[in-house]
Every structure is written in structure tokens, then in C-alpha cells.
Amino acid sequence: MNILLLIFSILIYASLGPTNLIYILFSILTTYYGALHLKKKNKKRKLIFRMVIILNIILLVFFKFITYNNFFNLFKANSILVPLGVSYYTFQVLAYFIDVYQGKIKPEKNFFNYLLFVFYIPYLFIGPINRYEDLKKTLFKKRKLTLNNLFNGLLRICFGLFKKYVIASRIALVITSITTANLEGAYVLLATILYSFQLYADFSGGIDIVLGFSSILGITLQENFKQPYLAINMQDFWHRWHISLSTWFRDYVYIPLGGNRVSKIRQKLNIIITFIVSGLWHGINYFFWGLFHGLIVAFEPRKKNARFLRIAFNFLLVSLLWSFFIYPSSFTALKMVLSIFYQFNYGDLAKNILNLGLDLGNIIVLIISLISLIGIDLKYEKIKNWLYNKNNLTKLTYICFIILIILVFGVYGLGFNTSDFIYSKF
Amino acid sequence: MKKVCLSILIIGIFILSLGFLNRLLSPKYQDSLVEGHMIKEYYGEEMNHEVIFLGDCEVYANFSPLVMYEEEGITSFVRGTSQQLIWQSLGILKETLKYETPRIVVFNVNALRYDKPVSEAYNRLTLDNMKWSREKLEIIKDSMLEEESLLDYILPILRYHSRFSKLTKEDFKYLFSEKNITFNGFLINKNIKPVSSLPTKKTLPNYNFSDNVLEYLNKITSLCEENNIKLILIKAPSLYPYWYQEYDNQIKKYAYQNNLDYYNFQGLATEIGIDYQTDTYDGGLHLNLYGATKLSKYFAHILKEKYNLTDYRVNEEINSLYQAKIIEYNKAIEE
Numbered sequence: 001m002n003i004l005l006l007i008f009s010i011l012i013y014a015s016l017g018p019t020n021l022i023y024i025l026f027s028i029l030t031t032y033y034g035a036l037h038l039k040k041k042n043k044k045r046k047l048i049f050r051m052v053i054i055l056n057i058i059l060l061v062f063f064k065f066i067t068y069n070n071f072f073n074l075f076k077a078n079s080i081l082v083p084l085g086v087s088y089y090t091f092q093v094l095a096y097f098i099d100v101y102q103g104k105i106k107p108e109k110n111f112f113n114y115l116l117f118v119f120y121i122p123y124l125f126i127g128p129i130n131r132y133e134d135l136k137k138t139l140f141k142k143r144k145l146t147l148n149n150l151f152n153g154l155l156r157i158c159f160g161l162f163k164k165y166v167i168a169s170r171i172a173l174v175i176t177s178i179t180t181a182n183l184e185g186a187y188v189l190l191a192t193i194l195y196s197f198q199l200y201a202d203f204s205g206g207i208d209i210v211l212g213f214s215s216i217l218g219i220t221l222q223e224n225f226k227q228p229y230l231a232i233n234m235q236d237f238w239h240r241w242h243i244s245l246s247t248w249f250r251d252y253v254y255i256p257l258g259g260n261r262v263s264k265i266r267q268k269l270n271i272i273i274t275f276i277v278s279g280l281w282h283g284i285n286y287f288f289w290g291l292f293h294g295l296i297v298a299f300e301p302r303k304k305n306a307r308f309l310r311i312a313f314n315f316l317l318v319s320l321l322w323s324f325f326i327y328p329s330s331f332t333a334l335k336m337v338l339s340i341f342y343q344f345n346y347g348d349l350a351k352n353i354l355n356l357g358l359d360l361g362n363i364i365v366l367i368i369s370l371i372s373l374i375g376i377d378l379k380y381e382k383i384k385n386w387l388y389n390k391n392n393l394t395k396l397t398y399i400c401f402i403i404l405i406i407l408v409f410g411v412y413g414l415g416f417n418t419s420d421f422i423y424s425k426f
Numbered sequence: 427m428k429k430v431c432l433s434i435l436i437i438g439i440f441i442l443s444l445g446f447l448n449r450l451l452s453p454k455y456q457d458s459l460v461e462g463h464m465i466k467e468y469y470g471e472e473m474n475h476e477v478i479f480l481g482d483c484e485v486y487a488n489f490s491p492l493v494m495y496e497e498e499g500i501t502s503f504v505r506g507t508s509q510q511l512i513w514q515s516l517g518i519l520k521e522t523l524k525y526e527t528p529r530i531v532v533f534n535v536n537a538l539r540y541d542k543p544v545s546e547a548y549n550r551l552t553l554d555n556m557k558w559s560r561e562k563l564e565i566i567k568d569s570m571l572e573e574e575s576l577l578d579y580i581l582p583i584l585r586y587h588s589r590f591s592k593l594t595k596e597d598f599k600y601l602f603s604e605k606n607i608t609f610n611g612f613l614i615n616k617n618i619k620p621v622s623s624l625p626t627k628k629t630l631p632n633y634n635f636s637d638n639v640l641e642y643l644n645k646i647t648s649l650c651e652e653n654n655i656k657l658i659l660i661k662a663p664s665l666y667p668y669w670y671q672e673y674d675n676q677i678k679k680y681a682y683q684n685n686l687d688y689y690n691f692q693g694l695a696t697e698i699g700i701d702y703q704t705d706t707y708d709g710g711l712h713l714n715l716y717g718a719t720k721l722s723k724y725f726a727h728i729l730k731e732k733y734n735l736t737d738y739r740v741n742e743e744i745n746s747l748y749q750a751k752i753i754e755y756n757k758a759i760e761e
Contacts, residue, residue, distance in 0.1 A: 361591025400440035
């Protein structure tokens with residue numbers, strides 16, 4: 001099955017741009033052979049380690065830069081295409097390589113296994129960033145296709161599609177209306193709050209599809225979300241949001257910088273640096289987004305009282321910072337967020353609510369969908385276990401029902417550009 | 427075994443639900459956008475026809491088969507649809523030949539000016555209610571705009587799902603039952619809007635019909651020849667969009683080379699008795715009921731005299747069917 005999976009993955013990846021293969025193979029070859037030469041007795045161990053890390057980071061930074069202002073006009077926008085999933089696979093192979101160097105894991109000798117570890121196509125689009133140690137437990141083992149896995153996987157895929165097409169794509173229409181008309185004040189507040197749900201539904205929906213697909217094949221991937229908007233502060237948020245990325249930064253940036261084992265001031269500086277790097281991983285435009293997150297995590301109080309208020313406040317804070325994702329530049333994002341505090345046009349917003357891309361029927365569907373999403377999130381583990389313990393016929397019924405819901409209430413098709421996932425561009 | 431049966435039952439209910447939603451969300455083309463229902467009405471015909479009309483609105487608005495029957499006993503059906511493109515006409519002709527072989531096919535040449543698909547909305551009006559066949563698939567492939575998807579035609583819910591918030595009484599009223607909106611493909615319009623001013627005649631960079639549309643015209647000609655059908659080319663007496671002399675010359679030449687008859691009714695308007703002050707419902711683009719009646723009578727005489735068609739008024743069985751239609755037709759006119 002793994003041979004088929006690898007061929008399938010490579011073919012799909014190559015079909016999206018054959019030149020992509022050159023870059024991903026570069027990362028694969030350097031880290032695979034590099035890792036095999038990281039034996040303790042090898043005198044050139046450090047040199048190999050540094051070379052491989054630097055080469056892969058240079059490649060990643062290069063691609064991040066060419067998306068920004070065409071690398072100061074050295075490259076035309078379309079002359080070089082950013083390889084699909086470069087951010088994800090680079091981090092995945094670097095984690096593997098560093099772990100081997102630190103002696104946490106043994107190098108993979110089987111090149112075919114290593115190819116599959118990197119090439120496994122579902123995650124290449126949107127993550128999560130998998131750790132070799134975790135993935136090898138199921139990816140390299142002989143697996144059986146079971147009906148139970150099939151239905152659990154399909155349920156998860158359906159839930160992901162529901163989030164993407166019923167919630168995220170619907171909200172996208174409102175965000176587009178607000179941003180294209182340059183609406184300020186209350187509209188920006190609405191846009192940032194709705195965008196929080198859009199991004200969550202879009203990203204976690206995509207991850208649900210990846211995890212569901214993997215589950216059908218009997219492969220277990222890391223969960224990437226844990227009810228992030230129920231976080232009581234920003235640090236808690238980052239324990240729940242894009243977990244595979246935040247743990248990567250913790251393990252391979254924050255801890256190597258000294259982590260908690262340094263002075264308080266240095267620790268705060270490490271946090272800020274880590275978040276700035278995290279922002280830059282998303283793109284040059286996200287520097288300030290990373291900086292603000294870093295400052296908040298470094299200096300926020302760690303109290304746990306007034307839980308509901310803290311959750312609400314943190315959600316609002318996270319939402320306002322998503323403005324860096326909504327608007328094309330940091331300056332515009334800051335300007336728009338500031339307008340919330342001096343333009344009190346809530347009456348105008350109430351009057352125009354039906355002119356923001358959604359009619360009444362669509363607004364009702366959105367509200368019901370959001371309530372469902374929040375409700376499921378509040379009791380996620382319970383609902384998941386309850387569903388997974390049902391017999392396959394019940395699961396099939398739910399799957400059919402969700403498919404009908406998506407077909408009718410999804411936002412897709414002619415006139416809508418909703419096929420891409422937001423996080424697939426990073 | 428029980429589990430298998432239950433699984434089949436669940437999937438069966440799913441398919442039924444999908445079918446129901448597909449029907450609910452698709453436009454019904456009954457009280458609004460009625461042009462989308464025309465293609466379907468042919469399938470309910472109980473008799474064959476000696477004449478089949480193909481073309482765009484210039485046929486379904488201008489030729490009334492029931493008037494032609496009353497006048498000369500000619501059995502005919504208009505298989506015209508909005509902005510019917512020539513490859514769609516070819517497909518519809520092929521489909522028609524599965525049901526019957528008419529003696530005459532009348533093709534309105536206005537479609538030759540369109541070399542490419544025009545809009546998805548027009549495609550939908552022609553295709554949504556067409557029966558599934560190889561011909562339909564061919565038409566879809568040839569008619570789709572770049573942004574369209576074949577899957578949207580196969581499963582209309584994929585295209586029309588967003589109508590869930592725009593459903594009207596029409597969608598529920600005609601959920602399980604439908605009415606015919608044409609009379610043998612003729613769409614009655616009694617409104618009058620006299621010709622006042624016509625759009626200015628634009629100079630075109632090229633007046634030649636494209637090789638693509640001429641190839642389709644050749645296919646229609648060949649298909650008619652193979653089936654021993656007389657193909658007649660016509661140009662309806664619409665005053666716009668402007669039918670250039672260069673267009674007309676090419677059609678005349680084609681007709682001559684292929685031994686076809688060609689009637690351009692634009693030049694015969696006076697002889698037919700068309701008064702553009704009373705006989706058009708949109709200032710000269712289409713004839714209204716009164717203009718269409720005049721044109722249908724005129725053309726019926728030509729068909730009868732020149733092509734020796736059968737007078738079915740003496741056939742009791744067919745006459746009774748037509749008389750029933752004529753009663754309904756007259757009622758609709760009086761309403």
C-alpha cells in the first residue's frame with residue numbers, strides 16, 4: 001500500500017508543477033544523506049549539520065522572499081513559483097535532521113520510507129508538520145484497511161468539508177465585501193471577529209480532511225487544534241492553535257535560544273524572537289503579527305480567575321491580530337484596527353448587514369453553523385468518542401446527512417473562488 | 427446480510443433525498459425564465475411532425491405551428507431555444523432523429539454569427555431540461571464556457587444549491603407537476619412595442635462566418651441529406667441584431683452550392699404584411715403573436731406549395747389531437 005501511496009503522492013505533487021520536485025528532492029536528499037553521516041565519531045559531524053540546516057533554510061527564506069515584492073524586483077512574479085508545501089516539508093525534514101543530530105532518534109536507513117515520510121501528499125497542502133518519531137509508528141507499519149477506519153475517516157472528512165464550505169467560504173463573502181469597499185470602524189470589528197471563525201473553520205477543516213484521509217489508510221497524524229478560541233490567554237492559545245507549528249518553534253527555536261533556563265528578561269526576549277520567526281515563516285508581511293503575539297505572550301498576566309471574561313478578551317485580542325491576515329499590508333491592518341476605536345458606525349453596520357455579501361437565508365445558515373461549530377468544540381472529545389463508538393450504519397447515516405447539508409448549504413461552484421485553503425499559501 | 431440491506435436502504439434514501447433536493451433547487455422555468463422549459467416540451471409530443479424548426483428566439487417567437495396547421499394542415503414543431511448556437515442545433519437535430527424523421531428541417535441562420543459560447547445562462551436555458559443522451563453530452567462539452575464544469579450539468583444541485591435562500595412559490599408549486607408553456611414550441615407574446623429607433627449598424631472587422639460554424643452547418647446539411655430530409659435555411663424578419671448583406675451573401679452562396687433553399691424574410695416583410703408598429707413586442711427584435719401569425723401563414727403557404735406536404739387536417743386521429751391543442755391555444759390568446 002505504501003508503494004502506491006508514494007507513487008500517488010509523487011504524481012499529484014509533480015502534476016502541480018514538475019519543478020517543485022527539484023526543491024523537495026533537494027531537501028530530502030540533503031537531510032537523508034546528511035542524517036546518515038551524523039554519527040558521533042564523524043569529525044565532520046558539525047560541519048555537515050550546519051551545512052544541511054543552512055542550505056535548507058536559505059532555500060526556504062529565498063522562497064519566502066520572492067513572494068514579497070518580487071524580491072526587490074529581481075524576479076518577476078511568475079518566473080519562479082514557490083514550491084507547494086515548502087514551509088511544511090522544510091520544517092518537517094529539519095525537525096528530523098535536528099532530532100537525529102541531537103541523538104533523540106536514529107536516522108532512517110530505508111530511503112523509500114524517508115521519501116514517504118516527506119512526500120505523504122495530504123499534509124503537504126496544509127500541514128500538520130509531522131514528527132518522524134510519531135509518524136513512523138503508523139506510516140511505515142503494515143496497515144489493514146478496516147471499515148471502522150473508513151467510516152471514522154469519512155466522518156472526519158465530511159466535518160472538515162462542512163467547516164470549509166458551509167462556514168469558511170460563507171464568511172469569506174462578507175470579508176471580501178468589507179475589504180474591497182474599504183469599510184472601517186464597526187465593519188472592521190465584524191470582519192476581524194468573523195475572520196477568526198473563517199480561518200479556524202478553513203484551517204481546521206483542511207486538517208480534518210488530512211487527518212480523516214490518513215485515518216482511512218490507518219495512519220495517525222498529530223492533532224493540530226484543541227479548541228483554540230477557548231484559550232484563557234495568548235500563551236494558552238498557542239498551546240491550542242496550529243499545535244504542530246507552535247511545538248516546532250518551541251523545540252527548534254525557543255529551547256535552543258535558552259528557553260526557560262535563562263534570566264527573565266532573556267526568556268521574554270526569546271519568546272519575542274520565537275514569535276517573530278513564526279511570523280516570518282508565514283511571510284515577510286507577518287513580522288508585526290509575530291511581534292505583537294510575542295509581546296503579548298511575554299508580558300501578559302498568567303491569572304486564571306474570571307475564566308469566561310478572559311476567554312472573551314483573548315478571543316477579541318486574537319481576532320484583532322488576525323487583521324494582519326485580512327489586509328494586504330501591516331500598515332493597512334493597523335490603520336483599520338485603529339478605526340474601530342474612533343469610528344462608531346454601528347448603526348450604519350446594522351442597516352447594511354444584508355448588503356455585505358449574504359442575504360437573510362445565508363446569515364441564518366451562518367449563525368446556525370457557527371453555533372454548531374462552537375457547540376461541537378465545547379464538547380469535542382465527548383462528541384468525537386460518542387460518534388466513533390457508534391456502529392458503522394449510524395456513521396453512514398451521519399455521513400450521508402452531512403454530505404446533503406454541504407451540497408445544499410455549501411458556498412462553492414461557479415462564481416465562487418473557494419477551492420483554496422488559506423493556510424496552503426504559507 | 428441485514429447490515430448490507432440497511433446500508434443499501436440508507437444509500438437509497440440518500441439518493442432519493444439528493445434527487446428531491448436537486449429538483450427543489452433547480453429552476454422550474456414555469457412562471458419565470460419560461461424559455462428554459464421549451465426543450466422539454468418536445469418529449470411529450472404524441473405524434474410525428476413533417477417540419478422541425480431549429481434555431482434561436484427567432485424561431486420560437488416567430489413561427490406558430492398551430493397556425494400553420496390551421497392554414498395548411500402542416501404538422502410541425504419548433505425546437506428553438508434562447509440563443510441556440512449552431513452546435514446546439516446540430517445536437518438537437520440528432521436527438522430529434524432518434525424520435526422521428528421529419529420531411530423538412532428549417533434552420534434559422536442567425537446562429538452563424540456566434541462562433542463561441544455566449545453565456546452560461548443561455549446554455550442553461552437550452553440544456554437544463556434536455557433529456558440525457560450522447561447528444562446532450564456533446565452539446566454541453568461544446569457549449570461550456572471556461573469557468574463552467576460538466577459536473578454542474580450532471581448534478582444541477584452543484585450549480586443551483588445557492589438558490590436555497592431564493593426559493594419562491596414557483597419552486598414549490600411546480601415541484602412535482604409542470605405545465606407546458608409553448609404550443610408546439612411557439613411562445614405566445616401578445617405585447618406590442620413598436621419600432622422607434624434601431625441600434626446603429628456597427629462596422630465589423632470581419633464579416634466572414636468562421637470555419638467552425640460553417641463546419642457545423644455542413645454537418646447539419648450532411649445529416650439531413652443522409653436522412654433524406656429537405657433542409658431549408660431561413661432568416662427571420664428581425665430588424666436587429668443587424669443582419670449584414672455580407673452575411674446574407676455567404677448564406678446565399680452556401681445554399682446555392684449545396685442545393686438548398688434560403689428564405690430571408692427580412693426582405694419579404696411588406697409582402698407578408700408585417701407592420702413593425704403593431705407586430706413586434708420589443709421594437710423589432712421579435713415578432714409578437716400578430717406578426718408571428720402573419721409569418722406562419724405566409725411560410726405555411728410556401729411549404730405547402732413548394733414542398734408538397736401532407737394536409738393532416740383530413741387525418742381524423744391527428745386532426746383531433748391538433749384541434750385539442752388549437753382550443754388551448756385560442757384560450758391562451760384570449761386570456
